[in-house]
Amino acid sequence: MTTANALHTTQLSDRHFRSVAQLIEQQVGIKLPAAKRLMLEGRLHKRVRALNFSGIAEYVDNLFEEGLLESELTHLIDVVTTNKTDFFREPSHFTFMKDVAVPALSKTRGRQELKIWSAACSMGMEAYTAAMVLDDMARSSRSLRYRILGTDISTAVLALARQAIYTSDVLAPVPPEFVKRYFLRSKDRASDEVRIVPELRRMTNFMRMNLMDATYPVDRDVDIIFCRNVLIYFERETQRKVIEQLCSHLRPGGYLMVGHSESMIHSVVPGLKQVQPTIFRV
Numbered sequence: 001m002t003t004a005n006a007l008h009t010t011q012l013s014d015r016h017f018r019s020v021a022q023l024i025e026q027q028v029g030i031k032l033p034a035a036k037r038l039m040l041e042g043r044l045h046k047r048v049r050a051l052n053f054s055g056i057a058e059y060v061d062n063l064f065e066e067g068l069l070e071s072e073l074t075h076l077i078d079v080v081t082t083n084k085t086d087f088f089r090e091p092s093h094f095t096f097m098k099d100v101a102v103p104a105l106s107k108t109r110g111r112q113e114l115k116i117w118s119a120a121c122s123m124g125m126e127a128y129t130a131a132m133v134l135d136d137m138a139r140s141s142r143s144l145r146y147r148i149l150g151t152d153i154s155t156a157v158l159a160l161a162r163q164a165i166y167t168s169d170v171l172a173p174v175p176p177e178f179v180k181r182y183f184l185r186s187k188d189r190a191s192d193e194v195r196i197v198p199e200l201r202r203m204t205n206f207m208r209m210n211l212m213d214a215t216y217p218v219d220r221d222v223d224i225i226f227c228r229n230v231l232i233y234f235e236r237e238t239q240r241k242v243i244e245q246l247c248s249h250l251r252p253g254g255y256l257m258v259g260h261s262e263s264m265i266h267s268v269v270p271g272l273k274q275v276q277p278t279i280f281r282v
């Protein structure tokens with residue numbers, strides 16, 4: 001193979017970029033502008049290597065012309081999604097949850113469990129942060145009961161969320177008393193891994209769900225929904241549909257929290273009651 005050919009096999013042509021970008025927008029809602037081409041190219045290489053194709057062109061041709069798409073879509077989604085997350089990310093939401101939302105919602109919930117939903121949960125840090133805060137509150141309020149659901153489109157991150165094993169560098173934003181109480185250290189002294197305690201894992205379920213779906217298989221009386229740092233990737237019309245559909249799963253008085261770079265959703269769905277720039281109430 002000549003150098004020119006070798007280079008060619010590693011590059012994504014305009015036509016192939018447009019086909020893949022269109023597919024991703026249809027299936028996942030994420031728009032991939034031309035500026036993301038190099039990023040997409042880099043990420044597709046993983047799949048090209050995993051499937052032993054000679055290059056990206058062969059991989060994309062197989063997707064669309066040889067029926068590869070059916071078996072490949074999940075992997076493709078895994079490689080194109082951005083999964084950055086943290087424990088206690090945007091911590092003011094968890095302070096609001098503890099000081100305002102949970103006290104208000106518990107009054108009307110009585111002894112029933114509070115339902116919290118981390119939609120687009122990535123590796124589970126958002127769901128487990130909520131679990132830590134609620135478990136801590138439950139120590140002084142014995143009637144407080146809760147359940148947490150985490151959903152995401154990517155099967156790869158959901159597997160990590162269910163496992164709940166992380167390297168210890170992710171503990172930096174976690175308050176020290178929570179690190180002691182809610183994380184187990186590996187028995188292997190050479191290992192750098194920590195795991196969420198079983199008590200919190202038992203309260204937290206994870207399920208694959210696409211926010212683009214026409215209906216969501218989730219209860220209609222959720223107390224708090226976190227949908228953070230995913231709406232930003234969607235077109236305005238998709239944002240509107242997703243927010244309206246999420247809100248239809250909140251019970252009256254329930255809260256929706258979006259990421260701090262997503263406060264613009266207020267103008268996308270004007271009927272939303274804004275409590276704080278990124279917190280809404282139905």
Ligand SMILES: C[S@@+](CC[C@H](N)C(=O)[O-])C[C@H]1O[C@@H](n2cnc3c(N)ncnc32)[C@H](O)[C@@H]1O
Nearest residue numbers: 028081084085120122153154210211228229230
């Ligand atoms: C940047 S992470 C945000 C994680 C967490 N919410 C946070 O703020 O830390 C975005 C997540 O959205 C997920 N995602 C993207 N498109 C989605 C869709 N259509 N349906 C469900 N999840 C989606 C990605 O797989 C990724 O895990």
